[in-house]
Every structure is written in C-alpha cells, then in structure tokens.
Amino acid sequence: MEERQPLWDATQTRILDAADALIERRGVHGVTIAELARRADLSRPTIYRNWSDADDVVRAALLRRVDGILSTFSADARTRTALVDDVLRFTTLFRSDPLYGRLLADEPEAFTRYTLQRVGSSQRMILRWLARAISSAQGDGSVRPGEPQEIAVMLLLIAQSAVLSHGTVADLISEAAWERELRAALDGLLRP
Known part of the structure; x- marks a missing residue:
C-alpha cells in the first residue's frame, strides 16, 4: 500500500522547526521534550500529543528534510x-x-x-x-x-x-x- 506524503499542521510545524534549530545547534542529543517545548513556546503535553518522545520528533524532522529535498x-x-x-x-x-x-x-x-x-x-x-x-x-x-x-x-x-x-x-x-x-x-x- 502506498504511504501518504506527510502533512504537518501549524503546531507540528512549530515543533519541527524547533527540532531543526536544536539539531543544527546541538545535534540530536540536544533535542529533549523540555527544550522543544521551550523553543516552540508550547507545553510538553502538546508535544506528547503529537509524538511519543524526542526521538520521534527527530525522526519526523529528518523526514521533513527529505520531503523538502524531494520536493x-x-x-x-x-x-x-x-x-x-x-x-x-x-x-x-x-x-x-x-x-x-x-x-x-x-x-x-x-x-x-x-x-x-x-x-x-x-x-x-x-x-x-x-x-x-x-x-x-x-x-x-x-x-x-x-x-x-x-x-x-x-x-x-x-x-x-x-x-x-x-x-x-x-x-x-x-x-x-x-x-x-x-x-x-x-x-x-x-x-x-
């Protein structure tokens, strides 16, 4: 079955933008839920409603980068x-x-x-x-x-x-x- 192209809503985009900035500055080890929440100006529960942990956010951020390149x-x-x-x-x-x-x-x-x-x-x-x-x-x-x-x-x-x-x-x-x-x-x- 063909997987769908990912679509991120405005909240997810803010979180992924925060992840991008953290990865560029500190690497993947610098991406924590607390840092994502702080940088995206969102609550931790909001991040957890979208992803199970920081690792999932990193994977989504990298997926978004590949999607951007392919586009x-x-x-x-x-x-x-x-x-x-x-x-x-x-x-x-x-x-x-x-x-x-x-x-x-x-x-x-x-x-x-x-x-x-x-x-x-x-x-x-x-x-x-x-x-x-x-x-x-x-x-x-x-x-x-x-x-x-x-x-x-x-x-x-x-x-x-x-x-x-x-x-x-x-x-x-x-x-x-x-x-x-x-x-x-x-x-x-x-x-x-």
Whole structure:
C-alpha cells in the first residue's frame, strides 16, 4: 500500500522547526521534550500529543528534510541518464542540508542510527521516488528490466554508502572523482 506524503499542521510545524534549530545547534542529543517545548513556546503535553518522545520528533524532522529535498524535483526522471543525474543531485542537496550535513560531519553514529539501522519513513519516501523513476526509465529501455522496488533498494544502498563514507575517503579522492565514480556505479547498476 502506498504511504501518504506527510502533512504537518501549524503546531507540528512549530515543533519541527524547533527540532531543526536544536539539531543544527546541538545535534540530536540536544533535542529533549523540555527544550522543544521551550523553543516552540508550547507545553510538553502538546508535544506528547503529537509524538511519543524526542526521538520521534527527530525522526519526523529528518523526514521533513527529505520531503523538502524531494520536493525540489519537478518530475520523475524518464531516462537512465536523468535518473543518475537526479540521484547525484539528491546526494548533493542531502550532504549540504544543514541537519543532515551536521549529522554526517559531527554525529555519524546518529546519522547511522536514524538512517541506516532500519528502513524508516525517510528511506521509504526515497525508495518510492526511485522506484517510480526506475519504472519510467524502464519504459524507454534505458534501464535494465527487473523489479523497480528491488533495483531502487540497491540504488539507495549505493548512494547511502557513498554519502556516509564520503568524509572518510575525502583525503583519498577528489570531489570530482568521487562524483564521477558514484555516477559510474549508479549507471552500471541501471544499464541494460
């Protein structure tokens, strides 16, 4: 069943805005219900009516960031080349996002916990986007046959691994070479 796009009401938006500011300033460990309430100028019970704990708020804030990045893509790619271009553009936007950039640079263990230890809402949103584009590009013959969802999973794994490891290998490979090699890996996975 297709998951719905998240919609946040005005109160939830205030809470998520507070979470964004706390994560950017202090990291995920600085996000507490008390701090969220203070920064959003809301009561703790109001926050608990929307999320069960601070961890859930962090997950929702990160989901909202992914949703924001994906909303910059006006349409799904229809060719392999356009799909690879979109994935590379997504990785650039993701790495430069203030929240995800902070996690990648300063809290890689938190990045791993929130994005790699389980497939959460953010990854499912990305997988739906990738599967639609893969299916479309299969229609024009530029992407190999296969189950779009399964190909999307592997595409996500490659891109996530490259993004997570980028800082580790930055002294070994230039930014241009990193992008070129990631492009080759993605293109190779999709090529008929």
